[in-house]
Amino acid sequence: MSDTAQAILDAVGGPDNITHFTHCATRLRFELRDASVIDKDTVESIDGVLGAVPQSGDRYQIVIGGAVQSVYNDIMNLPSMSSGASASNEDVKAAARAKARGKNAIVDAFFEYLSDSFRPLLPVLLGASLILAFLAVLDARGLVDTRAETIPAWLGYVNSMWRAVFYFLPAMVAYNASKKLDIDPWVGTTVMLSLLTPNFLSLNNTTAFPDTTCTETALGAKQCVAHVWGLPLQLSDYGGQVFVPLLMVPILALLYKALKKIVPANVQMVFVPFISFVVIMPLTAFLIGPLSIWIGNGLGSGLAWLNGHAPIVFAIIIPIIYPFLVPLGLHWPLNALQLANIAATGSDFIQGPMGTWNFACFGATAGVLFLSLRDRDTEMRQTAFGALAAGLFGGISEPSLYGIHLRFKRIYPLMLTGCVAGGLVIGIGGGAITHTFVFTSLLSIPVFSPTALYSLAIAVAFFTAFLMIVFFDYRTKEQRKEARAKKALLKEGKAPVAAAEAAPAPEAAAKAAPSPAPSFSDEAVADLTLTSPLEGTLVALSDVADEAFSAGALGPGIAVSPSGGTVVAPCDGKVSVAFPTGHAYGIKSASGIQVLIHIGMDTVKLEGRGFTPRVAKGDVVRRGDVLAEVDWQVIRDAGYDTITPMVVTNKKKFGEVTPAQPGPVTFGDTIVTVSPKEASAQ
Numbered sequence: 232m233s234d235t236a237q238a239i240l241d242a243v244g245g246p247d248n249i250t251h252f253t254h255c256a257t258r259l260r261f262e263l264r265d266a267s268v269i270d271k272d273t274v275e276s277i278d279g280v281l282g283a284v285p286q287s288g289d290r291y292q293i294v295i296g297g298a299v300q301s302v303y304n305d306i307m308n309l310p311s312m313s314s315g316a317s318a319s320n321e322d323v324k325a326a327a328r329a330k331a332r333g334k335n336a337i338v339d340a341f342f343e344y345l346s347d348s349f350r351p352l353l354p355v356l357l358g359a360s361l362i363l364a365f366l367a368v369l370d371a372r373g374l375v376d377t378r379a380e381t382i383p384a385w386l387g388y389v390n391s392m393w394r395a396v397f398y399f400l401p402a403m404v405a406y407n408a409s410k411k412l413d414i415d416p417w418v419g420t421t422v423m424l425s426l427l428t429p430n431f432l433s434l435n436n437t438t439a440f441p442d443t444t445c446t447e448t449a450l451g452a453k454q455c456v457a458h459v460w461g462l463p464l465q466l467s468d469y470g471g472q473v474f475v476p477l478l479m480v481p482i483l484a485l486l487y488k489a490l491k492k493i494v495p496a497n498v499q500m501v502f503v504p505f506i507s508f509v510v511i512m513p514l515t516a517f518l519i520g521p522l523s524i525w526i527g528n529g530l531g532s533g534l535a536w537l538n539g540h541a542p543i544v545f546a547i548i549i550p551i552i553y554p555f556l557v558p559l560g561l562h563w564p565l566n567a568l569q570l571a572n573i574a575a576t577g578s579d580f581i582q583g584p585m586g587t588w589n590f591a592c593f594g595a596t597a598g599v600l601f602l603s604l605r606d607r608d609t610e611m612r613q614t615a616f617g618a619l620a621a622g623l624f625g626g627i628s629e630p631s632l633y634g635i636h637l638r639f640k641r642i643y644p645l646m647l648t649g650c651v652a653g654g655l656v657i658g659i660g661g662g663a664i665t666h667t668f669v670f671t672s673l674l675s676i677p678v679f680s681p682t683a684l685y686s687l688a689i690a691v692a693f694f695t696a697f698l699m700i701v702f703f704d705y706r707t708k709e710q711r712k713e714a715r716a717k718k719a720l721l722k723e724g725k726a727p728v729a730a731a732e733a734a735p736a737p738e739a740a741a742k743a744a745p746s747p748a749p750s751f752s753d754e755a756v757a758d759l760t761l762t763s764p765l766e767g768t769l770v771a772l773s774d775v776a777d778e779a780f781s782a783g784a785l786g787p788g789i790a791v792s793p794s795g796g797t798v799v800a801p802c803d804g805k806v807s808v809a810f811p812t813g814h815a816y817g818i819k820s821a822s823g824i825q826v827l828i829h830i831g832m833d834t835v836k837l838e839g840r841g842f843t844p845r846v847a848k849g850d851v852v853r854r855g856d857v858l859a860e861v862d863w864q865v866i867r868d869a870g871y872d873t874i875t876p877m878v879v880t881n882k883k884k885f886g887e888v889t890p891a892q893p894g895p896v897t898f899g900d901t902i903v904t905v906s907p908k909e910a911s912a913q
Contacts, residue, residue, distance in 0.1 A: 235305070236309055239259070239274070239280070239306060240306055243291065244269065247782050248264050248265060249262070249264075252307075253347070258284070258292045258293065259292065259293040259299060260290070261291040261292070262290055265777065265833070266289040266291045267810060267812075268815065268829060270825075270827075271285065281614065281630060344411055344412070345477070345567070348404050348480075349566065349567075351407055352403055359392075360668065363669070364674055366393075397471050397667065398471060399424075400471055400473060401423050401473055402423045402427065402476070405479065406420045408480035408481075412484040414484050414487040418487065418507050419479070421504075421508070425515075426516060432468065434457045434466055435453070442457055442459070443458070443466070444456055465520075467521065471570060471571075471573060472570075474571055475520050475524070479520075483511045486507060490502070490506055494506075527568065528571070530568055542662055543659060544658070545658065546584040547654035550585065550651070550654045553588040554632075554636075554646065568581060573667060579664060583663030583664060584658075586689050587649075587650060587692040590653065590671070590689035590696075592622065592632070593619060594649050594700075596618050597615075597693070598645075598697045598700025598705070599635055600612060601697070601700075602704065602705070611635075618631040619631070623672060623673050625670060626672035639705045645699040648695055652691050652692055653693075654688075663679045664679070666680075752821075756822055759822050759906065760905070761801040761826060761903040762802070762854060762899050762901055763791060763900045763902045764799050764858070765793045765799075765875055767791045767895075768794070768896065769789055769792075769890075769894055769896045770790040770893055772790055772890065776832060787882055788879055789891065790876040790877070793873055793875055796860055796863055797860055801818070801877065802821070802854050803853050803854055804819050804821055804851075805818065805852070807819045808827070808848065809850075810835070812835055813859050814834040814839075815828065815830065816830075816846070824879055825879065825880045828875065829876050830842070831866050831872060832874060834871050836869075840869075841861060841863075841865030841869075843859060843860040846859075884908065885906065885908055886907055886908050890903050891903070
């Protein structure tokens, strides 16, 4: 696992390129100084990585699956990380946030705020939901009546176990949200806990507090208002209300950070929390809390109206949109609504239809597993088995999505048929509800009511998606031909990797591999030199202003201060990276050298202005072929440095990487020489 950790750290540019690093249930989440240096294919080829998800604002996610905690710990325990090379001080964070501008970055930041506010709570939510599932099984078998007015003491105690999570969930969310916004998390937690104390809850006692008045609502509920300092204070039970901390903490963060700037450092420990409390606690109780409940109830009422007036439409829409929301992290608002529904009414009607999407997802994965077993595809079998286990027993869909579904786009339309079929069953049956927030897995089935309807719906979703994948396959015709070729080789006792070396008959060779692999001359294959991609002046890599390059985190090499606007290939090879913005290119040379050329510093922010790409990923290039035309004046006018590093990113496969001495350079001049690994060992 340590090899995986080191490979991931190298792939993202090393610790000097990382400004913030965390993880969720299945993904490593990076905020980087420059995400453009990452080769997605390289990341996805690392053992243990299921997929890579570039995001705006130099954010990057790497999908690991259930082992994410171990990989995260391994990365954090690497000597280069523990040495403090990973920049985490306030200045670097501020610089990273300044880079993350634009509409997409703002949207990403918003949903990342939601995600990071809930993400650390997933284990306790799952644990609590399984306690409830256990009680539901006992209730279904008639061993205990969990809804009886009089219950045994042991059941009261078990109820306190799971309720501890859901009742105090607002305080837990406040803690995480405060950490995300970089303020003292205990301040945010305390503000939220002030609304959960017995003192606050007892304000609705009109005998003890004559200033409190209570009325009956149209639905028969009790609504109380206390008059504090002559102002009406609407009283609510805020247990389980997650919208309150999500709205409160950003306002608290603005005040908290302002106070840190104006309150003298020697008294901040006392007066920053004090002023925060006396301002934000009343503001939350009088305004933010009631407003949050109104928003949550309003959104829930809107969905409830749709569920009540068009239950079949609602039951189909929910499972259809989830496969598109989860990969983007946009499903958290719906999850928050589920929690708000439970807090407001004691039950939720969204999770039932949502469960059909999860099981359609798992059914599609099971179909892939079936085909991988049939085709003896060891790699896919391992991926599908792990993803299916995580789904069926943990209710986690990300390993399936990132490890399989998003890699084979034929899966989505086939999987959606399962979503529709399961949603139809839920809708026609009148819907399924749950009284708690759960992960929709096999273990949580008893929590849903009616259990028989929910079980039928998820079974229909699962097997519909499974059969669609089995009958129609998840691969293109070319991918299926390749799988059949591998299977034939296995039957003959040959390893699949030997397909290109097995000297097949001419007829078989004609049928295989629709496009021949690029051929290079013997000289190119043996050539371990790189020529200048630009005309200009050579500059030592250590003199480049960007620390990720100057410290060698991205690999050894050299830089060119350009005088001409044409960027050419420094070797014969294949283009492995070609960003749409035209500012960076990766080439795998005929001799196996991985070369990265980054045109200018921070030029990804130009979004393609000033760059005219001439090649695309997968193109075969010869030394001197034009990669891009660059208008350096556009870069200079935008305030960016034109210096262009060229580095060797797979140095470990070779010996010494020797750059030329600084000075004038033109096309064809050798500027980097790489020695074989054997030579370095002598």
